[in-house]
Amino acid sequence: MPHICRNCKRTFSTELELELHRDTCSEGQLFCDECGERFAERTATEDGWHYRCPTEDCDGEGMGEDIYRVDNVRIENSV
Numbered sequence: 334m335p336h337i338c339r340n341c342k343r344t345f346s347t348e349l350e351l352e353l354h355r356d357t358c359s360e361g362q363l364f365c366d367e368c369g370e371r372f373a374e375r376t377a378t379e380d381g382w383h384y385r386c387p388t389e390d391c392d393g394e395g396m397g398e399d400i401y402r403v404d405n406v407r408i409e410n411s412v
Contacts, residue, residue, distance in 0.1 A: 365399055366399050385400075
């Protein structure tokens with residue numbers, strides 16, 4: 334069964350290959366809840382475990398704490 338990157342649609346033969354690819358995928362987008370900026374995942378981590386917002390004046394860090402994948406961000410509409 335092929336494993337497909339949902340960001341760039343490349344296919345990989347193993348889940349491990351896909352996970353390693355996600356760390357460097359240029360199509361992957363993250364969102365910082367602290368400053369509101371969007372950026373590529375590769376700019377926010379060096380080791381794939383620790384994440385920090387690459388915006389110069391922002392202190393946002395931690396996947397799931399201040400930093401989220403764009404597909405996991407909810408947009409609230411004001412009515």
